[in-house]
Amino acid sequence: xxxxxxxxxxxxxxxxxxxxxxxxxxxxxxxxxxxxxxxxxxxxxxxxxxxxxxxxxxxxxxxxxxxxxxxxxxxxxxxxxxxxxxxxxxxxxxxxxxxxxxxxxxxxxxxxxxxxxxxxxxxxxxxxxxxxxxxxxxxxxxxxxxxxxxxxxxxxxxxxxxxxxxxxxxxxxxxxxxxxxxxxxxxxxxxxxxxxxxxxxxxxxxxxxxxxxxxxxxxxxxxxxxxxxxxxxxxx
Amino acid sequence: xxxxxxxxxxxxxxxxxxxxxxxxxxxxxxxxxxxxxxxxxxxxxxxxxxxxxxxxxxxxxxxxxxxxxxxxxxxxxxxxxxxxxxxxxxxxxxxxxxxxxxxxxxxxxxxxxxxxxxxxxxxxxxxxxxxxxxxxxxxxxxxxxxxxxxxxxxxxxxxxxxxxxxxxxxxxxxxxxxxxxxxxxxxxxxxxxxxxxxxxxxxxxxxxxxxxxxxxxxxxxxxxxxxxxxxxxxxxxxxxxxxxxxxxxxxxxxxxxxxxxxxx
Numbered sequence: 001x002x003x004x005x006x007x008x009x010x011x012x013x014x015x016x017x018x019x020x021x022x023x024x025x026x027x028x029x030x031x032x033x034x035x036x037x038x039x040x041x042x043x044x045x046x047x048x049x050x051x052x053x054x055x056x057x058x059x060x061x062x063x064x065x066x067x068x069x070x071x072x073x074x075x076x077x078x079x080x081x082x083x084x085x086x087x088x089x090x091x092x093x094x095x096x097x098x099x100x101x102x103x104x105x106x107x108x109x110x111x112x113x114x115x116x117x118x119x120x121x122x123x124x125x126x127x128x129x130x131x132x133x134x135x136x137x138x139x140x141x142x143x144x145x146x147x148x149x150x151x152x153x154x155x156x157x158x159x160x161x162x163x164x165x166x167x168x169x170x171x172x173x174x175x176x177x178x179x180x181x182x183x184x185x186x187x188x189x190x191x192x193x194x195x196x197x198x199x200x201x202x203x204x205x206x207x208x209x210x211x212x213x214x215x216x217x218x219x220x221x222x223x224x225x226x227x228x229x230x231x232x233x234x235x236x
Numbered sequence: 237x238x239x240x241x242x243x244x245x246x247x248x249x250x251x252x253x254x255x256x257x258x259x260x261x262x263x264x265x266x267x268x269x270x271x272x273x274x275x276x277x278x279x280x281x282x283x284x285x286x287x288x289x290x291x292x293x294x295x296x297x298x299x300x301x302x303x304x305x306x307x308x309x310x311x312x313x314x315x316x317x318x319x320x321x322x323x324x325x326x327x328x329x330x331x332x333x334x335x336x337x338x339x340x341x342x343x344x345x346x347x348x349x350x351x352x353x354x355x356x357x358x359x360x361x362x363x364x365x366x367x368x369x370x371x372x373x374x375x376x377x378x379x380x381x382x383x384x385x386x387x388x389x390x391x392x393x394x395x396x397x398x399x400x401x402x403x404x405x406x407x408x409x410x411x412x413x414x415x416x417x418x419x420x421x422x423x424x425x426x427x428x429x430x431x432x433x434x435x436x437x438x439x440x441x442x443x444x445x446x447x448x449x450x451x452x453x454x455x456x457x458x459x460x461x462x463x464x465x466x467x468x469x470x471x472x473x474x475x476x477x478x479x480x481x482x483x484x485x486x487x488x489x490x491x492x493x494x495x496x497x498x499x500x
Contacts (some may be wrong), residue, residue, distance in 0.1 A: 085494050089271040089279060092496050100496060102409040114458040121450070134484045138494040143485055160483055164492060173491055176483065180469055180475030187279075188468030195266075195276040196461075207275075207460045218457055 010012070017109045038132045041142040044170045045161050048077050049127040052119055056226060063223035069115040079171035080108050080162055086173075087187040091194045095201045103201075106208045113215040115182075120219075120226045122148055122157075141173075267434065281394050288397035291464050292315065295399060299445075307445035321365045326440050327376060328357050328364025329421065336418040341387045349374045374481035378477065382411025383419070384476040395467055403470040 055069045074080070084107040085092050095103055126149040135141040142163045148157040160176040174183040190204060198205035262287040265283075266273035266433035282288060311319070330352040338347035353376065360368050370376060386392070387406050404412065416422050421433060459465035 081492060083490060086491055087494055090275040090297075092494075094272060094404060094494075118454065130252065133485060136490050137486060138492055141490075143483060145483075152400045154253070158481065162488070172439075179473045179481065181472060184472060185459075185465055185468045186263055189464045190276050191276045192280065192464035195273060195280070199270065204460075209459070211460045215457060 038142045041132050041144050041163050041170060042129045045144045048130050064219045066223045067116055071112045074112055074115060077174050079174055080111055082173060083183050086183055087190045089191045099201055102205055108206050109212050113212060113219055117219045117222055122220050125150055269481035283394050289463055291397045291399045303445050306442050310442050312448040322443055324367040325364045331371045332420050333415045334379045337381055337384045380411050381414040383478050385411055396436045
């Protein structure tokens with residue numbers, strides 16, 4: 001490939017693109033405010049993030065206390081029952097009343113463990129809310145874009161938040177980190193377990209319970225590491 | 237690779253493939269009356285799931301005995317700057333493939349970035365060992381022919397998990413083949429032993445594995461079905477790469493009304 005030729009093509013093309021973008025920009029200014037940012041949603045996300053950073057930076061806490069703080073944060077701000085239903089796909093109609101109750105309890109426990117464990121990989125970073133946009137035409141869902149920034153010069157990690165407006169204020173339905181929606185990932189696993197056990201819902205319950213027990217030990221180790229790092233930084 | 241070793245590995249490959257086929261074969265399509273099972277089967281879009289799971293286990297086994305130990309040694313022995321040098325060098329070697337796909341997708345600005353990166357990093361960056369281009373505003377991005385096909389409207393096709401390669405549904409497997417043709421190294425070092433391409437493939441694998449030691453452990457630990465989780469992660473991250481990281485809000489389902497009796 002001739003480098004100069006590429007540059008030349010690219011620059012004329014760039015001029016064209018710039019003009020188009022400028023025209024689109026003008027069109028958007030005069031368009032109705034339906035695509036406007038949702039400041040309330042952005043503040044909500046910022047508050048959750050600073051709370052999480054605050055928990056990760058606490059000194060002198062036991063893993064159990066850290067986990068309890070995360071539990072309060074998640075249960076108050078996430079729509080866990082909705083995530084649970086979503087993760088079942090069409091199998092949501094199959095559990096009986098007792099199984100539903102047990103499932104929702106297990107899902108809450110599972111989400112607290114998984115999210116606390118994954119969050120503890122990001123200690124001592126900066127967080128920035130970038131923008132937000134409405135989703136769907138019911139005015140009930142908002143996507144907020146943000147990123148985790150690193151002092152080391154490592155490329156920032158993009159994080160998107162899928163929020164739902166409820167009577168009880170905003171709730172987080174899903175979080176997309178590095179291109180992966182977490183609830184979608186769990187849905188793939190949950191449905192797969194039920195299907196590979198010929199539709200037996202109790203098999204899923206057993207699997208989640210087993211995973212929670214396994215994760216408990218591992219997460220204690222991770223949260224202890226977080227605590228050790230924080231204390232070490234505090235006393236140089 | 238000498239010819240005897242080549243013959244052995246060919247035989248081993250045939251044996252592995254044959255055994256896989258005998259052991260597993262196709263997933264059975266569920267009974268049409270069971271609508272939840274049919275929906276689950278279609279959502280998974282994984283008609284050869286038993287075979288794929290067999291290859292997945294095989295790769296995990298190879299990972300435990302070969303790749304993971306190699307990656308741990310690599311990670312432990314090399315200082316951070318050396319690992320970054322290896323990564324930059326491998327990334328720089330891939331520039332022609334990225335450029336070809338930038339152009340095929342009509343991404344002229346990104347093609348300019350790729351060209352500038354290759355020019356800067358090959359010279360100022362000393363043969364690609366450094367990455368000064370990022371600091372100058374030419375950030376790295378990846379492209380491959382699988383993504384180009386997706387931009388042209390080709391669907392991913394049913395899921396396939398290949399031995400050694402990992403997730404490789406038809407579109408991306410075809411893309412992998414075409415990218416090999418775009419790659420100048422394929423022609424320049426067309427020696428009998430394929431020393432350079434093989435070394436690069438192996439080193440790339442070890443470096444990527446070393447960079448994901450914790451991430452993969454974390455996913456395995458927090459998944460109730462590791463195989464299905466990896467399938468979802470692969471599809472999601474491909475979709476994200478194809479859209480160059482921009483979320484397609486309209487493609488997300490409406491979750492405002494789902495409950496235990498809904499049909500979503």
